[in-house]
Amino acid sequence: MTPTPRARLISRLTVGSVIAVVAVGLAGCATPSAPAAVPDGITAELRQGRFDVEARQLVVHVENGSPSPVAIDGLVVTAPVFVAPLEHDEPFKLSVGQGIDIRIDLPDPQCGSGEDEPLVDLRGGSGDEAFDGSVAPTDPFGTLERIGATDCLTASVDAVAAITLPEHLRTTGDGAAQRAWIDVVITPEPTGDASFVVDVVHGTTLLGAEDGPEWPLGLEVAAGGEPITVPLAVRPARCDAHAIADDKRGTILPFEITTGDGLTGRIDRSSDDALQADLYDYVTERCGLGTAPVE
Template identity: 35%
Template sequence: MCRLAAAMAVIATAVSCSTGGPSDVASPATPTAPASAAPVTAEINQLRDNYGRQIIAIQLTNTTSGPVTVLGAGLASPLFAGTIEWQGTPGGIELPPGQPKILPAQLRGPACGLSTQQVNKEPVNEEPVNEEPAVELRLAEAWGPGSAATVPAADPYGVLSRNNAEMCLAQAAAAVAAIRLEPELVVSADGQGALMGLTITPRSTPGAVNPGSKGTLTINWIDPTTLLAEDPSAPWPRSVSAAAGGAGQQYWLGIRPARCDPHAVAEDKVGTLLPLRVSVGGRDGVLRVDAGALLRGRIYEFITAACGRQ
């Protein structure tokens, strides 16, 4: 009996030492994946039919051997104000192993206070922009509900810097004048050429969007597009200047088909975005003027008919 009592005392002591109360047990932390351990990589791109709409593609690639579900994604870049969000659907999107998927995201307003050298990361006397674009991800499944990962976003084609430059140029131009293509298209008698109207309407005073614009905009020349070429009989204007408070101007641009292969119209993405080479507010670049739905349809009809006659 003495030996039995001693054994029971030993067992009781062991149990009391090995059993802890609730305060002794650590709560599991919400999983957070650092960039080195993140299950995906990110790259920035842009589809051609989204050029005029300032929509970029956040391309994610699953680097694991199993599926990964992304519930949310947001891109942060010093070239744009605020986070560029992918508007995900309930339940997110599943990334199969090794297969890239594209998440479309609308760009936010551009940060136009940066110099051209800073945007392109060239050495200047000003403070450089060192922050690289990064994607914040909300993940599910194996990474835990609500888990997060931050991954650097490669931009091999300079999508962010190009869009920043074009959007800031457009802001500077809009502070001086409105530029539009008229919906009418005047087709020649032989059907091989046409005229479309380019209208410049100056603001009454220089806008506050870009105070450094000094109220003057110059169209240096106009580039052809994948669909539209210059008609030599009605050449496109060059070195045209418009000043805030000045008179409006209109030009008739002679156009001919730039190509007549069977896929010219069927596969068109940017053929009706007219590229103007402009200088305004200390910036030089391409200002793309959208033809709009009505003129776009008329251009397609003209190209199809003109090519059919050749």
């Protein structure tokens, strides 16, 4: 029996509906598109200011040089000089041409690391398009190399002995005749065969040695030895009111050290609040500057 025109129409509609349902089902099962790469023009730079050095933080400067605003959900820095990635999970937005400094606490060093280049992974979105990828950061001031060298030197030194500044300054006399000493205590580890030499302690913008700008020591320190007290005779490096008012790092002593495992460089030891106050009072009195500023 030949189907009627109406039956043929219903049949075509039914087949069309099935095809449409199947197409919708297949579309629903399709794999979502992967995030795009980081848009061209988004850059990262690694740096550190002097306060970041003291705070043990790395600054990641991210700048949006792309033609559209972007929203960053988070970033991760990987570098061979660190044992772990540096992660920042707080989102931020950048308009066109805008930059931002992100500060991240430094992890422990990875000494003897390979030559892999650092990367900054960025995830976020630009308009309706998500992105997730890496950019190679610039490091114009050699920040990573300096951090790695300093941290590994510090680790090598700490394995031999602790270098500690005193709680207070030791002084004699009054006024311009006053003299003072920073009694540095070096306490070796009880066991071990490692060693280092304190070559020199450098002067600062605020302090110098009584007989010169620095303290040449040539002092060898070995694990298993007895504690050593090193009296550093101190004089003001300058006698003007700005010496204290503008001071930033004048009470941080730089120790130049050579370790037995072949590392050479400088490690800093900071004065705590009490010693810093004593040093400011000393410079004020010996220089005849009047009352020291209240911190």
